[in-house]
Amino acid sequence: MLNRKTAPVITDAVKFELSLPPSRQFTLQNGVDVYMVDMGTVDTLMLNFVFYAGNNYEQRNPEAAAANYMLKSGTSKKNAFEINEYFEYYGAYLNRSAGHETAEISLHCMKKHFSELTPVIAELIADSIFPDEELEIYKRNMQQRLQVNLRKNDYVAGRLIDSYLFGKEHPYGRYSSPEDYQALNTASLKEFYKKYYQHGRCVIFVAGPLPENIQQDIEKNFGHLPLTGSGRPDDRSGAILPATEKKYRITNDPDSVQGAIRMARNFPNRHHPDFQKMQVLNNVFGGFFGSRLMSNIREDKGYTYGIHAYLANLIQDSALMISTEAGRDVTEETIAEVYKEMKRICDEPIPEEELLTSKNFMIGTLLGDLDGPFQVCGRWKSLVLNGLSADYFYRGIETIRNIKPQELQELANKYLVAADFYELAVF
Amino acid sequence: MQIDFKKFTLGNGLRLLVHEDHSTPMAVVNVLYDVGARDEDPSRTGFAHLFEHLMFGGSVNIRDFENPLLMAGGENNAFTTNDLTNYYIQLPAENIETACWLDSDRMLSLAFSEKSLDVQRKVVCEEFKEHYINRPYGDVAFKVRELAFKAHPYRWMTIGQELSHIENARLSDVKAFFKKHYCPVNAILVIAGNIKTDRALALAEKWFGSIPPGEKYERRLPVEPEQTQARILEARSDVPLDALYKAFHVGARADKSYHAMDLITELLGGGGSSRLFQSLVKEKKLFSNIECYHFGSSDPGLLMIEGKLIKGVPMTTADLAIREELDRLCSAEIAEKELMKVKNKTESAILFEDMSLMNRASNLAMYELMGDAGLMNTELEKYLGITPREVHTLANKIFDERNSSTLFYYSNN
Numbered sequence: 001m002l003n004r005k006t007a008p009v010i011t012d013a014v015k016f017e018l019s020l021p022p023s024r025q026f027t028l029q030n031g032v033d034v035y036m037v038d039m040g041t042v043d044t045l046m047l048n049f050v051f052y053a054g055n056n057y058e059q060r061n062p063e064a065a066a067a068n069y070m071l072k073s074g075t076s077k078k079n080a081f082e083i084n085e086y087f088e089y090y091g092a093y094l095n096r097s098a099g100h101e102t103a104e105i106s107l108h109c110m111k112k113h114f115s116e117l118t119p120v121i122a123e124l125i126a127d128s129i130f131p132d133e134e135l136e137i138y139k140r141n142m143q144q145r146l147q148v149n150l151r152k153n154d155y156v157a158g159r160l161i162d163s164y165l166f167g168k169e170h171p172y173g174r175y176s177s178p179e180d181y182q183a184l185n186t187a188s189l190k191e192f193y194k195k196y197y198q199h200g201r202c203v204i205f206v207a208g209p210l211p212e213n214i215q216q217d218i219e220k221n222f223g224h225l226p227l228t229g230s231g232r233p234d235d236r237s238g239a240i241l242p243a244t245e246k247k248y249r250i251t252n253d254p255d256s257v258q259g260a261i262r263m264a265r266n267f268p269n270r271h272h273p274d275f276q277k278m279q280v281l282n283n284v285f286g287g288f289f290g291s292r293l294m295s296n297i298r299e300d301k302g303y304t305y306g307i308h309a310y311l312a313n314l315i316q317d318s319a320l321m322i323s324t325e326a327g328r329d330v331t332e333e334t335i336a337e338v339y340k341e342m343k344r345i346c347d348e349p350i351p352e353e354e355l356l357t358s359k360n361f362m363i364g365t366l367l368g369d370l371d372g373p374f375q376v377c378g379r380w381k382s383l384v385l386n387g388l389s390a391d392y393f394y395r396g397i398e399t400i401r402n403i404k405p406q407e408l409q410e411l412a413n414k415y416l417v418a419a420d421f422y423e424l425a426v427f
Numbered sequence: 428m429q430i431d432f433k434k435f436t437l438g439n440g441l442r443l444l445v446h447e448d449h450s451t452p453m454a455v456v457n458v459l460y461d462v463g464a465r466d467e468d469p470s471r472t473g474f475a476h477l478f479e480h481l482m483f484g485g486s487v488n489i490r491d492f493e494n495p496l497l498m499a500g501g502e503n504n505a506f507t508t509n510d511l512t513n514y515y516i517q518l519p520a521e522n523i524e525t526a527c528w529l530d531s532d533r534m535l536s537l538a539f540s541e542k543s544l545d546v547q548r549k550v551v552c553e554e555f556k557e558h559y560i561n562r563p564y565g566d567v568a569f570k571v572r573e574l575a576f577k578a579h580p581y582r583w584m585t586i587g588q589e590l591s592h593i594e595n596a597r598l599s600d601v602k603a604f605f606k607k608h609y610c611p612v613n614a615i616l617v618i619a620g621n622i623k624t625d626r627a628l629a630l631a632e633k634w635f636g637s638i639p640p641g642e643k644y645e646r647r648l649p650v651e652p653e654q655t656q657a658r659i660l661e662a663r664s665d666v667p668l669d670a671l672y673k674a675f676h677v678g679a680r681a682d683k684s685y686h687a688m689d690l691i692t693e694l695l696g697g698g699g700s701s702r703l704f705q706s707l708v709k710e711k712k713l714f715s716n717i718e719c720y721h722f723g724s725s726d727p728g729l730l731m732i733e734g735k736l737i738k739g740v741p742m743t744t745a746d747l748a749i750r751e752e753l754d755r756l757c758s759a760e761i762a763e764k765e766l767m768k769v770k771n772k773t774e775s776a777i778l779f780e781d782m783s784l785m786n787r788a789s790n791l792a793m794y795e796l797m798g799d800a801g802l803m804n805t806e807l808e809k810y811l812g813i814t815p816r817e818v819h820t821l822a823n824k825i826f827d828e829r830n831s832s833t834l835f836y837y838s839n840n
Contacts, residue, residue: 002637004488004532008524013500016452016519041450042428042782044775072699080709084699089768091775110775137708141715144735147667151563255665257556290497302549305557325557327549357498364500364519371451372782 012356013363014401020370020393023380026215028204028223035380036214037207040373043111045208047118048377049125050385052231053103053196056171060188061180066138067192068098071105073134075127080134083120092117100171101315102385103196114211118221125197126225130186143178154325156252157260157426164248164422165266165319167241172314201231203384207377240317242266248424259331259425263322263338267311267415270318270386274411275311276399278320281408282309284350284358285341285416286322291358292341293322301337303330315386320415331425342416349405362400428781430803432791433624437631439640441611444791444800445627446619448784454620455784456516456526458534459792461615462608463510464587465580465648465726473587476507477551477596478604482514484543487536492529499525507585510725511796513789520621524630527618531634534614537605544598551593555586563666567733567836574660575674575729575832579651581722610641615795619788651676651727658832665839668715669736671745672834674729675825677721681797686809687821688721692730693769694761694818695719695752700768703732706752713740713748725797730825742835753826760815773810 023035058064072094073080087094092109094117105124109117149155159175166173204222206214268275279287286293286309293307307324326334350358369375383392432446467474482505483492496503501518503526516526559565569584576582587593616635618627654676678684695703696719703717717734736745780786794803824830 002633004528004535007489007495007498008522008528010499010525011519011521012498013519013522016500040782042778044778044782081700081705085768088698088700088772089764091771091773093775108779110778137712140712140737141708144668144715144738148563148735151667153561253561256561258553258561288497289502290493298550299546302546303553305550305554325553325561327553327556357494360500361497361502364497364522365502367500367519368453368502368517371453371784374782 013360013367014356016363016367018363018367018370018397020379020390021376023377028219030223030225030227032202032204032222032227034204034206034218035377035384036210037205037373037377037380038210039376040207040209043209045109045111045114045210046206046374046377047107047114047121048205048381049105049121050102050203050205050381051104051197052101052201052229053192054099054101054171055174056101057196057233058192060183061174062176063184063188063192064103065098066135066184067189067197068096068103069138070130070134070189071096071124071128071197073138074129074131075123076129077123077127083124086120087117090116094121111208111211115217118217122221122225125222128193128197130189130193132186135184135186135189139181139184143181146176146178146181151253153252153256153258153260153426156250157262157424160248160250160426161262161264161321161422161424164243164424165264166317167238167243169238170240172240172317196229199226199229201229202227205377205381207373209373240266243422246422248422250424250426252426254427256427257328258325259328259427261322261324261326261331261334262424263335263421265320265415265420265422267318267320269314269316270388270392274415275318276396277403277407277411278311278415279396280359280362280400280403281345281411282311282320283362284355284408285309285345288358288361290361292345293338296341297324297326297334297337301330301333303327303334303337328427331427335423335425339418342412342418346409346412346416349409352405355405355408359400363397366397428778430781430787430791432800434795434800435628435631437611437636439611439636439638441631441635441638442615442795443628443631444615444617444795445622445624446617446787446791447622447624448619448787449621451621451784452520453517453784454520454523454526454618454622455788456523456530457617457619457785457788457792458514458530459615459617459789459796460512460609461613461644461796462512463508464583464585465509466608466644466646467580467583469580469583471592471596471600472583472589473551473585473593474596474600474604475512476585476587477547477593478601479505479507479512480547480551481537481543481601482533484540484547485538486533487538489529489532490538492533495525496529501526509581509585511793513792515785515789517785523618523622527630527634531638534609534611534635535638539598539602541598544596544601548593548596551586552590555590555593559586564664564670564836566664567670567672567834570660570662571672571674571731571832571834574658574834575676576651578649579726580648581651581724581726581728606641608644611635611638612640612643615792617788617792619791620784648726654830654832657828659835660833661835661837663837663839666836667838667840668738669742669838670836671734671736671742671749672836673732673749674832675830677728677730677825679727680723680725682727684821687813687817688730688825690766690769690773690810690813691756691818691822691825692719692721693772694756694765695732697769697772702752702756703734703749707734707748711748713737713745742837746833746835753822756822757819757826760819763815766813766815766818770810770813774807777807
C-alpha cells in the first residue's frame with residue numbers, strides 16, 4: 001500500500017554542486033570588453049550592449065531615457081519605420097532600456113540571421129540622428145502614458161519611496177513630470193548621445209550556441225567604433241540624501257479600494273560583507289512564496305494578493321524594500337504585521353527546519369536560473385557591472401549553505417529595525 | 428525545433444506525456460485540468476480561479492503543500508484561463524518524486540478546510556481589486572466581453588463577473604467542483620526534463636495510477652449566435668485619456684483559420700513596423716499607443732484592437748482611421764515580403780518560447796487538450812504555408828463591420 005502521508009526521500013538542494021558555466025572574455029581593438037557565454041541547445045542568440053548612459057549621466061531628467069528610446073528613431077540612412085521593419089523582418093527583437101547607471105540595447109534573434117543584424121546595430125550606435133518629429137511623438141506619448149501611470153497608487157508609491165531613500169536630486173530618487181518631458185529637445189539629446197553612446201563606454205555580452213565566426217563578426221562591426229569613454233558621469237551624481245521624515249500617508253485617488261504600501265531602508269551595495277547574508281535573511285523574511293510576510297499577511301490574514309521583500313538591484317547603493325498592495329481598510333493592519341514580523345525575526349532565532357527549507361529553495365531556484373545561456377549571461381553581466389568576479393557567485397552559495405540562525409538573528413537586529421524604515425502608504 | 432515526447436494513458440484514463448531533455452538539471456511536472464471559467468455557473472463566476480488558489484491549501488494526506496516542495500528546491504505556480512487550469516512545478520530532477528507525490532495527492536482529494544477557503548476568498552478579492560478596480564481602465568475587459576458575447580460564457584472574466592460571486596463561495600460548492608472536474612479522466616499530466624521515460628512512467632503509475640478515474644466531464648456550452656449587426660457601447664470614467672476598443676469574432680484555437688488569423692494580428696499590431704502603429708501612432712498621430720491581439724481560446728473568441736487617443740482627437744476620427752487601415756488590409760492582397768516578415772517573427776517567437784522547459788511542458792499539455800500533443804511540432808509548417816490570398820479572404824470575413832463590437836471609453840477629465 002502506497003504511503004501518501006510521508007514525503008519521498010529528497011536530496012537537500014544545499015548539497016548540489018553548482019557551477020557557473022564559464023564566460024570567455026576578449027577585448028576589441030577599440031578597447032571594448034566582450035563577454036561570451038557559449039552554450040545552449042536552441043538556435044537563438046542574445047547580444048547585449050551595456051552603455052554607461054543611465055540617468056546618472058544626464059543634465060536634465062529624463063534625457064537618458066529619451067536618448068536610449070530614440071536609438072531606434074532614425075539614422076542618416078534609415079528612418080524609424082525602416083529600422084523597425086529591418087529587425088522585425090528577421091524575426092528579431094531589438095529592445096532598449098535605461099536604468100540609473102547603465103542603458104542598454106539588446107538583440108534577441110535566430111542564430112541564422114545574426115550577421116545580417118549586427119551592422120545595423122552598429123549604425124544605430126554610430127549614426128542616430130534624433131529627428132525632431134520623432135521626439136515630438138515620443139514626448140507627447142510619454143506624457144500621456146505618465147498621466148495614466150500617475151493614477152496608479154503603486155506607481156506613485158514606487159517613485160516616492162525612492163525619493164525618500166536617496167533624495168530627489170540623486171539619480172536613484174529623481175523622477176519625471178510632464179513638464180520634464182515637454183522640455184526635452186533634440187540638441188541636448190544629440191549631445192548626450194555623442195558623449196555617452198557614440199563616444200561612450202560600452203561592455204558587450206553575447207550568449208547562445210555561438211557561431212564560429214562570432215569574434216570576427218563583433219570585431220568587424222563594433223571594433224572600429226570610438227567607444228572609448230571613461231564611464232564617469234560629468235557631475236550631478238550627487239551624494240545620497242535620505243529624507244529625515246520617515247512616515248508618509250499620501251492621498252492619490254480618493255476612490256481607491258487598495259493602498260499601495262512601501263516600507264524600505266537604505267542598504268549597502270554588493271561589496272558589503274552583509275549583502276549576501278542579507279539575501280538569505282530576506283528570503284526567510286519576505287523573499288518568496290513561503291516567506292514569513294507572505295505566510296502571515298496573505299496566507300493567514302488574506303490582506304493582500306502578494307507581499308514581497310527584496311534588495312534593490314543597484315550598483316552604487318542598494319535598499320531593502322517591502323512592497324504590497326493591501327485592502328484600503330486593512331492597510332494600517334498590514335503595516336503593523338510587517339513590524340511584528342520584523343520584531344519576531346529579531347527576537348527569536350529562525351528554526352533550523354524553516355531555515356533549511358528556505359536555503360533549499362534558494363539553491364533549487366538558483367539551479368533553475370542557471371539553466372540556459374541567457375540566464376547564465378545575465379549572471380555574468382551582474383558580476384561584471386558590479387565589479388565582481390566568479391568568486392562572488394561561489395561565496396554566495398557558501399553563505400547560503402553555511403549561515404547559522406544565530407548569525408541571521410544578529411543580522412536582523414542590525415537591519416530589520418523598525419525605526420530605520422521609511423513607511424509609505426498611497427491611497 | 429522538434430519536441431520529442433511519448434504518450435501513455437494510465438489505467439484510470441489519465442493521459443501522460445513525457446518529454447526528455449538531458450541538457451538541463453531540472454524537471455517539470457505539469458498538470459492541466461480541462462476546466463476553466465467557461466465551465467462556471469453564471470451566478471457563481473470566478474470559481475475556477477478561486478478553486479486554483481484552494482489547490483495550494485493542503486490535500487487529503489498532506490496538510491502543507493508548499494513547504495515540502497520548497498524543501499525539495501522546487502518552485503510552482505498555476506494559472507486559470509477561460510478554458511483551462513494549469514499547475515506546474517519545477518525542481519531539481521533528483522527530487523522529482525516529491526512533485527509527483529504532491530500533485531497526485533491533490534488530484535486524489537483536497538483537505539477542504541474552511542480556513543483556507545476563507546483566506547483565499549479574501550486574497551482573490553484583493554487580486555480582483557488590484558487588477559480590475561484599483562486601476563484606470565480596469566473595467567474595460569468586463570465591458571468588452573459583455574458586449575461581444577451574448578450567450579457563450581466567455582462573456583465573463585476568469586477573475587469573475589463581480590466580487591460578490593467570490594465572496595459568496597461556499598465549501599459545498601468547492602467540493603462539488605472538485606468532484607466534477609478534478610479527476611484523472613479530465614486531466615493531462617506532463618513530466619519533462621532530465622528524466623528517462625521509463626522512470627517517469629513508473630512514477631506516474633506509482634503516484635497517479637491508483638486514483639479513481641472520475642467521470643468524464645461532457646462540456647455543453649451555449650453556442651454564441653452569429654453576430655449580424657455592429658455593436659457600439661459608450662462609457663465614461665474618471666481616467667486621463669479617451670480610449671477605443673474594437674472586438675471582432677474569430678474562430679477557435681483548433682480551427683483551420685487560426686494561423687492566418689494569428690498572422691493578421693501580427694501584421695496589424697506586432698511591433699514598430701506593424702500597420703496600425705505606423706499609420707495611427709506615427710503618421711497620423713491619432714493614438715499614443717495601439718495594440719492588436721487575440722484570445723487564442725478553445726471556443727471561438729475575439730480579435731481585439733485597442734488604443735489610447737491623443738488628447739483632443741475626436742473618437743469618430745480615431746474610429747474611422749482604424750476602419751481605413753482594416754479596409755486597406757481587406758481591399759488588396761498583402762505583399763509577399765510583409766507576409767514573410769510576420770512568418771519570420773512567428774518562427775522566432777516559437778523558438779524563443781521553446782527554450783524554456785516549463786513552456787515546453789505546458790505547451791505539450793495544451794496541444795494534447797486540443798486533440799494531439801504532436802500538433803506542437805507541425806505549427807510552424809502551418810504558418811509557413813499561409814498565402815496572401817488566405818490572409819485576404821480571412822481579413823474580409825473578420826473585419827466585416829457587422830462582426831464588430833466597439834467600446835468608446837471617454838475620459839471625464
